[in-house]
Amino acid sequence: MADTPDAEGLTVGQVSARLSVTVRALHHWDDIGLARPSLRTAAGYRLYTAADLERLHRIVVYRELGLGLDKIRAVLDDSATDVPGALRAQRTQVAGRIERLQQLITGLERMIDAQERGMLLTIEQQAAIFGPHWDPEGPAKARQLYGDTTQWRQYAERSASRTPEEWQAVADDIAALDRALGEAMDAGVAPGTPEAHRLVGRHRDVFAANFPLTREMQVCLARMYEDDPGFAAHYDGVRPGLATWFRRLVDADARAHGLDPDTATWDGGTA
Structure with missing residues (x-):
């Protein structure tokens, strides 16, 4: 046929x-x-x-x-x-879907940029928020080191939707924590005390702006604060010896919750 x-x-x-x-x-x-x-x-x-x-x-x-x-x-x-009316109503619905899809495209573009760059702020915005000593290449360096980890993906997901004002709030929380740690060290707060545990918990809460931080991960992070020259310089700039003092606070808090800081690993637990 x-x-x-x-x-x-x-x-x-x-x-x-x-x-x-x-x-x-x-x-x-x-x-x-x-x-x-x-x-x-x-x-x-x-x-x-x-x-x-x-x-x-x-x-x-x-x-x-x-x-x-x-x-x-x-x-x-x-x-x-009413055929024209039905088509006009459909046109309105299609226009709404197009707008939502365009918003989705914009969100995807931001997510891609965040996964690749880590922070969607201009150099000028970074300097204004984090101060003149901030290294604008820091996020790119972090991606080179940690870009294949779950934590980097979580950090990028938060970064993609964060406004400059929200970044400013994050920076303010970090600065306030640094001041609190320095004042606690001056006051002689000892590892294992209730005030020390409160400060360690506050550090986890502040750090959660980047990604969820378990106690075992916090032990590894505090160890890096002490061993890494860049982090050590930052914390020792708040108070000489602060990096080592804070690591001891974190270790004591871990022990109080049944964790051995000497065997802690970054992906070793969820406590």
């Missing part, structure tokens, strides 16, 4: 290929009375005439515009249906 509607019509397979509609959809539209073929073969197979094909084409157009099958039926068969 030629692939053009004639007295014998087109088969379901031929219509499916011509209109890029599945055979299953054509059967369904037939079953619900939306697009029934006008002819049948002697064996009972569906055959679609030129008029059937025209109706199917219109159904495909309206379906691609997002109309549901009931609305399509009304547009095609109900003379009382």
Whole structure:
């Protein structure tokens, strides 16, 4: 049979290929009375005439515009249906979806940038928020070291949605914690005391702006504060010896909660 509607019509397979509609959809539209073929073969197979094909084409157009099958039926068969009004309503819905998709694209672009850069702030914004001693290359260096970790992904996810004002709040919390640690060290707060435990817990809470920090991870972080020259310089700049003092506070807090700081590993637990 030629692939053009004639007295014998087109088969379901031929219509499916011509209109890029599945055979299953054509059967369904037939079953619900939306697009029934006008002819049948002697064996009972569906055959679609030129008029059937025209109706199917219109159904495909309206379906691609997002109309549901009931609305399509009304547009095609109900003379009382306000077709322009129905299409305008659909246009409004499509415009809303486009706007939401555009917002999604913007969010995805920010997430990609955050995963690659770590911080979506200009150098000028970073300096204004974190101070003149801030290294704007720090996030890029951190990505080189930790970019394949779960914690980097969590940090980037938070960074992607954070505004400069929210970054300022994070920086203020860090500065306030540094002051509190310095004052506690001056006051002679000893490891294992209630005040020391409170400060260690406050450090975890402040650090949670980056990613969730377990006690075992905190032990590793405090150890890095003491051993890494950059971190040690920062904390010793708050008070000489602060990095070592704080590491002792964290170790004592870990022991108080049943953790051995000497065997702590970054991915070793969730306590």
